[in-house]
Amino acid sequence: MAVVVPFESPAPSIDRLVDLVAPDMERVNATILSRTGSQVTMIPEVANHLINSGGKRLRPMLTIAMAQLAQYGGDGHVKLAAAVEFMHTATLLHDDVVDESELRRGKLAARMLWGNEASVLVGDFLLGQAFRMMVEVGNLRALEILSSAAVVIAEGEVMQLAAAKNTATTEDEYLAVIRGKTAELFAAACEVGPVLAGCSKTDLAACRSFGMNLGIAFQLVDDALDYGGKSAKLGKNVGDDFRDGKITLPVVLSFRRGNAEERSFWARAIEQGETTDRDLEYAVALMTRHRALEDTIKRAQHYGAIAKDALALFPASPMKQALEETVAFCIARAH
Secondary structure (H helix, E strand, O other), rough: OOOOOOOOOOOOHHHHHHHHHHHHHHHHHHHHHHOOOOOOOOHHHHHHHHHHOOOOOHHHHHHEEEEEHOOOOOOOOHHHHHHHHHHHHHHHHHHHHOOOOEOOOOOOOOOHHHHHHHHHHHHHHHHHHHHHHHHOOOOOOHHHHHHHHHHHHHHHHHHHHOOOOOOOOHHHHHHHHHHHHHHHHHHHHHHHHHEEEEEEEHHHHHHHHHHHHHHHHHHHHHHHHHOOOOOOHOOOOOOOOHHHOOOOOOHHHHHOOOOHHHHHHHHHHHHHHOOHHHHHHHHHHHHHOOOOOHHHHHHHHHHHHHHHHHHHHOOOOOOHHHHHHHHHHHHHHOO
């Protein structure tokens, strides 16, 4: 008797995107290396500890990819992609200080090796280098987009600080936080290349929409992974958000859907910060009971679909396909 072997489609990947942007990303990486140089020894040590720690460089890859999608023919996108990576790295250095994080990308956070002061100051150095490269490109609109993003990211971080330990935070309020602290840089990264290419307002709005919605989906998946992932995959300890009293969507949904006894648990764990490993297990059990992790992933899929629809304006091409696969990859991390 014949045996039916179920066909499984391969897991989504960013391999196609990586291949298409590889030549330009070599130039971006060379630029990053040259711009972390300083006569102050500690600056390249701290910066390169994080820059070389195995991040995917998704944001600068998106800058290169969208410039290629828009058929940009110059080389300004290389410096802008390096600037985007420096902005991202600076926010990570600063975040780890604010959150008192011990791990970043599976390695000791820079603050654990060099201290909080060095992490903050080297982050400032990278931001300065990012703006220097933006100015060198000489496109005022691109400079405006990235400098505005820097402001919005800082606002998002402060909004998150204000929402921390506040179980009354609504889903709308939380989405406003992640639009600022995460999605804004994705949006700016996706818009600046097409700006250099002189795209129409309609196309620029589509590129920005792609980045913004991809960024929201990306952060929502991260939120779910903090309770349902593995440390090796996350590059940080599972449950860090819980221990830090961070309000993320799985917490918002579990709190709202829970009974009075469950809400008192969340109030104690999140607002008072009195948590144990057993508390983390109970938190995950509540999230499972109320489908909070499942619905967080569904929200991510929703924003991913909006991101893919934003690309519909552009004709079929290998790059368009690669960007659609990148959306699928970002969401598939949850599985």
